Amino acid sequence: MKKLSFFFTSIVLLFLTSCSTEEFENSNQNENSKKSSGRNFAKFAGDGAYDILGYGYNATGEYANSNSSGYQVIDLEKFKNEQAGRLITDNVFSQEYLEEYGENAEAYSKMVSTKVGATAGFSLFKKLISVTFSSSVSNTTTNKFDAKYIYGSYNLLIKQRRFRFNATPALLSDYLTPEFSSDLQNNSPAQIVNDYGTHVAVDIYTGAKLDVMFQSETTNQSREKAARVGVKVGVKSIFDANVDNDVDTSESNKNFSRKLSFKTRGGDPSKSLVGELNLDQANPKINISSWQNSSTPTNAVLVEFGSNGLIPLYEFIKDPVKKAQLKAYIDQYLIDNQVKLDYTNTANLVNGNFVRNPATNQIFFMFENKLRYIQSPMTLYGLFNITSGEIATVSPSNLSTVERGADLTPDNDLKQDNYTNKIYMREGNTLRYIPNIGIYNKYRFNNNAVKKINGTSGYTIGSDIF
Known part of the structure; x- marks a missing residue:
């Protein structure tokens, strides 16, 4: 992830046929209406003063979007009355661009997840992708994402205010809402997560945001670079922007089936923008300055978290039994609901196939389904x-639909133990037993590569080859 400065030239605002002012207004009104609906209003984050501060948040939803918030956890009125000095409001008034990219949906979501300490290491916020591109999910039964697509985003972040607690979870646990305290005693962990989410928002920024997201397929061997280059070229071509080109963008022609989605949040609803463009055809440029200049603290929405702005929900529970139960559920819930990839194997490769990538002339082989x-x-x-x-040629786009295993390095051969006559495949210091002649022949092992050894002492014995 990289923060970048970004400057726009002023041109006449162009509305695309895919853009509807009514859509724009409805999108922002839905977000703003959450602030006025009353725990009654607790399901919808934002009390009109501190937005979603103190509310639950589901880290498997969208990133820094009140659509993914839950019921209120911290009683802000009580906390403010008793701990006014620990409820911090900062006027920020800043603009920046954030760049994120990944060789597939999993890698992209992992980069986004590193922005907050509590979610780093996971591949979360998957609705950020699935809501933007319906084609991203290839298997609706398992909710897995098609591995062939690369992703990038280049988002303008206008920060107006920052709201945060100067308090530990232990202190905040003295200010739980009556509803959360009651639900904690009466509801299952699954129901609590469904209602409140996985975390609590304790440090947030409000303002306005232009979300620009890129999706494509590519023949580029470096898929991560292809994603980064792709979104830069896409943004520059549509938004007449001076994008920070710290990478060579000449390889963008290796990307195809390119889409660029954009959406504004916050600011004046009548000046909002939303749309999806096919970058493989000509498109008009879009000026965002009218919307950009309309952002004020009054029409601000949630746009970002502080680096430690989300804390796991269970950290606010004093009862050790309840805390342990909810922690176990949330930990597994996050693992189960990460972005997972679906490898469709459109080339129908099977174990033992040897194939060539015509774009790079690299040779691969299918080994244990990878x-x-x-x-x-x-x-x-x-x-x-x-x-x-005997090596088949397979297009890069088809190769991208097959799960990749570790590279096969030159440090390998076959070993046969003189004591047992067992034959092993050696990689580095690891021996893996080849259990029968069928597997030996399937992988086209070479008899001339077999070297004799007296026992397997000193080697690590791995799992049998299948």
């Missing part, structure tokens, strides 16, 4: 009994 890059020709024609003519 595609592994063979780093050295000596390995290709030494470890395996194969000729160049």
